[in-house]
Amino acid sequence: MFFYLLLTILTLIYFVSTRKYDYWKKRNVPHVKPTFMFGNYGDWILMKKFQGGVIQDLCKKFPNEKFIGAYFGTEPVLIPIDPEVIKLIVTKDFYYFNGRDLSEHSHKEPAARNLLISHGDNWKVLRQNMTPLFSTAKIKNMFHLIANCSYAFESMLDREIGMSAKVEAEDLTARYTIECIVSCAFGVDANTMSEEVADNPFKKLTQFVNPPKTIAPYVLLRSMWPSIFYGLGLKIVGKQIDFFNNLITNVMETRNYKPSGRNDFVDIIMTWKQSSKIVGDSVKNMKTGESLKVALDVNDNLLSAQCFLFFNAGFGTSSSTLSFTFYELAKNAVIQDKVLAEVDALMARHENKLIYDCVTELPYLEAVISEALRLHPILPMISREVMEDYTLPGGVQLSKGLRVHLPVYYLHHNPEYFPEPEEFRPERFLGDERRNINPYTYLPFGEGPRNCIGMRFAKMQMLAGLVTVLKKYRLELDDGMPRTLSYKTHTTTAHADGGIRLKLVERDGWQNRVFVK
Numbered sequence: 317m318f319f320y321l322l323l324t325i326l327t328l329i330y331f332v333s334t335r336k337y338d339y340w341k342k343r344n345v346p347h348v349k350p351t352f353m354f355g356n357y358g359d360w361i362l363m364k365k366f367q368g369g370v371i372q373d374l375c376k377k378f379p380n381e382k383f384i385g386a387y388f389g390t391e392p393v394l395i396p397i398d399p400e401v402i403k404l405i406v407t408k409d410f411y412y413f414n415g416r417d418l419s420e421h422s423h424k425e426p427a428a429r430n431l432l433i434s435h436g437d438n439w440k441v442l443r444q445n446m447t448p449l450f451s452t453a454k455i456k457n458m459f460h461l462i463a464n465c466s467y468a469f470e471s472m473l474d475r476e477i478g479m480s481a482k483v484e485a486e487d488l489t490a491r492y493t494i495e496c497i498v499s500c501a502f503g504v505d506a507n508t509m510s511e512e513v514a515d516n517p518f519k520k521l522t523q524f525v526n527p528p529k530t531i532a533p534y535v536l537l538r539s540m541w542p543s544i545f546y547g548l549g550l551k552i553v554g555k556q557i558d559f560f561n562n563l564i565t566n567v568m569e570t571r572n573y574k575p576s577g578r579n580d581f582v583d584i585i586m587t588w589k590q591s592s593k594i595v596g597d598s599v600k601n602m603k604t605g606e607s608l609k610v611a612l613d614v615n616d617n618l619l620s621a622q623c624f625l626f627f628n629a630g631f632g633t634s635s636s637t638l639s640f641t642f643y644e645l646a647k648n649a650v651i652q653d654k655v656l657a658e659v660d661a662l663m664a665r666h667e668n669k670l671i672y673d674c675v676t677e678l679p680y681l682e683a684v685i686s687e688a689l690r691l692h693p694i695l696p697m698i699s700r701e702v703m704e705d706y707t708l709p710g711g712v713q714l715s716k717g718l719r720v721h722l723p724v725y726y727l728h729h730n731p732e733y734f735p736e737p738e739e740f741r742p743e744r745f746l747g748d749e750r751r752n753i754n755p756y757t758y759l760p761f762g763e764g765p766r767n768c769i770g771m772r773f774a775k776m777q778m779l780a781g782l783v784t785v786l787k788k789y790r791l792e793l794d795d796g797m798p799r800t801l802s803y804k805t806h807t808t809t810a811h812a813d814g815g816i817r818l819k820l821v822e823r824d825g826w827q828n829r830v831f832v833k
């Protein structure tokens with residue numbers, strides 16, 4: 317009896333988990349035969365290889381195809397390879413692909429109501445109402461806050477490098493970028509650069525963007541089988557969301573629920589709260605050409621979900637980018653020399669004052685960041701979701717709910733688009749050479765209406781942070797630090813396996829380059 321029951325259960329599991337494995341065959345789309353349960357993403361699911369590498373391997377098998385099919389576990393995924401198809405998805409026919417991931421489940425936990433994960437009209441209204449916060453003028457107005465964080469960074473480096481020249485790069489850069497985002501978005505001091513950082517509540521939250529291996533199975537279960545995940549009563553974001561609820565409530569109370577004039581994130585959401593609704597264009601207008609308006613109800617859950625996102629997106633991506641940039645500079649002494657000369661000239665030109673012009677007056681350093689993001693894109697894969705049945709040019713029909721994985725790491729490392737792709741060469745992003753970059757092959761901040769809303773803010777805080785470090789220190793790889801990086805295999809964002817260990821060596825004449833406030 318037991319044997320038959322077991323056999324029935326196993327047969328059912330087999331049937332359910334393989335029932336979609338003919339999705340691409342039926343559509344005559346090139347794909348690799350999936351393996352039971354793991355599909356084509358087994359090496360990532362089993363944490364043997366990072367996600368960008370697994371997708372790169374699949375794309376390399378079909379270099380001449382415009383798109384391929386794959387299976388993420390049991391679920392079909394479209395992987396567009398040709399830049400023209402990517403353009404269709406992220407820009408031209410964006411309406412059909414406006415979702416990010418698992419849209420049908422995004423109402424199942426409050427944190428998923430954030431801009432990054434929402435879809436359809438909710439996404440469009442949120443995006444429209446948040447965009448003004450990131451205008452060039454607003455960002456410029458925030459620079460004095462970034463400058464204050466840079467002064468605190470300068471003091472922290474003096475104190476900590478004085479004790480030991482060896483640092484773990486991402487730990488160091490995260491303390492700086494947390495201070496920047498918390499100050500600019502919430503108007504409070506995070507104090508992550510003070511001496512007593514071990515119990516700092518903001519620092520403790522960093523586990524979310526660089527999680528330990530034990531969290532990976534939950535993330536995987538949610539992405540592969542969201543119905544089971546939520547059916548079991550699980551949630552991706554737990555108490556962290558309460559922290560942000562308390563944080564904004566406190567800040568709003570301090571401001572007497574009136575805009576403070578700082579025009580920061582809290583000021584914006586306070587106006588939302590006061591009118592209890594935000595209004596914007598319907599996403600359907602993109603398809604129909606109409607000008608329908610829609611309203612989104614504002615409640616505390618919606619507000620804390622945006623705060624949670626701003627904090628994590630705001631510091632994590634920039635701190636990882638900074639640490640990869642440090643690594644590449646430490647590895648490439650000649651390039652570092654050029655950067656140091658550019659930084660020293662900036663400091664001399666502005667008499668050691670850190671002003672907004674650092675954003676426009678460091679073209680070589682900016683190219684260095686762009687090249688670091690090419691080699692080490694923080695999101696090696698960007699997702700989209702088919703929101704309405706869609707037919708690709710050539711006739712392949714994609715059904716609503718299908719996942720789309722944009723192969724960012726593959727594109728950035730493709731010799732057809734970036735000759736000698738493993739070589740660190742910032743000149744690719746300078747002058748005329750920049751024009752050689754094919755549209756839709758370089759996607760560190762995504763593309764189209766859903767691209768990174770914080771890109772300019774990120775560049776501002778990263779450039780100021782780099783000036784702060786490089787005006788005083790030369791970067792060197794610590795003993796035993798590998799010259800080729802491998803990535804953590806259990807995270808969706810790129811992090812160096814084993815971290816990035818550097819030595820910060822004082823430069824001659826640094827005393828002439830101390831910030832004047």
Ligand code: HEM
Pocket residue numbers: 431432433443497625626629630631633634637694695698699759760761762763764765766767768769770771773774
């Ligand atoms: C170097 C730093 C950063 C990198 C590499 C980065 C990268 C990205 C990427 C690849 C996306 C997806 C784009 C797409 O789907 O086309 C994204 C989205 C997003 N980023 Fe960033 N980001 C950075 C910094 C920031 C900062 C500082 C903020 C906020 C202050 C931010 C907020 C967001 C938000 C809210 C979204 C979702 C946009 C939407 O779905 O409409 N990011 N980012």
